[in-house]
């Protein structure tokens with residue numbers, strides 16, 4: 688498990704990270720979200736060791752992460768850092784060799800990743816002749832080239848078309864061993880919602896929520912979407928144990944303050960025909976606005 692504890696980072700008088708602690712568990716995909724300037728990149732750079740924290744530490748299975756270990760992390764920086772005038776395969780083999788691969792093993796690994804990403808046909812091309820999306824695929828291949836023990840990806844999906852996103856997601860699912868903690872930042876909340884198991888929400892340099900996606904979305908009281916056959920659902924406001932959050936004609940979003948769902952449903956059908964009574968899961972975008980605005 689990869690963890691950060693009480694990370695603080697200051698630039699002069701400005702504190703951009705303030706006492707940040709969280710865990711990135713192995714075998715789970717952890718999404719890292721927060722508004723522009725919240726401190727995601729700063730945190731990730733500290734985790735891989737390219738930036739020093741003002742205070743706090745990065746732990747691996749509870750012990751301080753060494754430089755040696757962090758060399759085995761895979762990192763996709765926000766500012767993509769490849770050689771534009773070098774051929775795609777040559778640079779992947781170059782990075783593989785920096786990690787101790789032989790030229791043949793490096794080439795094999797590189798071609799394996801490129802073919803997974805659907806760009807093996809471009810292996811002999813100069814990087815800057817590829818589209819931005821394809822350059823990004825090469826960047827992810829670079830992060831994976833040495834079979835990393837942990838993966839930290841800063842906005843890996845930004846600017847990609849849906850097919851490229853799918854091939855990258857598929858590659859991560861297949862290539863990343865279940866023992867590898869994977870943290871990725873993104874502003875695409877629907878994508879984060881679909882992909883991640885765990886979530887960390889950062890706001891103004893502080894963690895405002897963290898945990899499994901399901902835990903974070905389950906509110907104290909249960910929410911249900913109710914659709915009546917006709918009329919106006921506003922009368923639900925008078926039903927005991929029900930708090931109405933939203934009404935739109937015959938449909939309403941309600942919260943049950945500890946009351947038994949079956950009892951509430953019974954009270955509703957006694958009065959009117961109910962077409963739908965279904966548990967409603969809070970979308971991530973709503974959770975995000977709630978915790979960031981709090």
Ligand SMILES: Nc1ncnc2c1ncn2[C@@H]1O[C@H](COP(=O)(O)OP(=O)(O)OP(=O)(O)O)[C@@H](O)[C@H]1O
Pocket residue numbers: 698703721722723724725726727728729730765
């Ligand atoms: N070298 C620096 N000197 C001063 N301030 C900095 C420096 N680097 C980053 N910051 C500030 O730290 C804050 C956090 O920046 P960071 O890039 O970590 O945010 P982020 O969450 O990754 O944002 P984004 O989603 O826009 O990429 C910002 O206010 C930024 O201006």
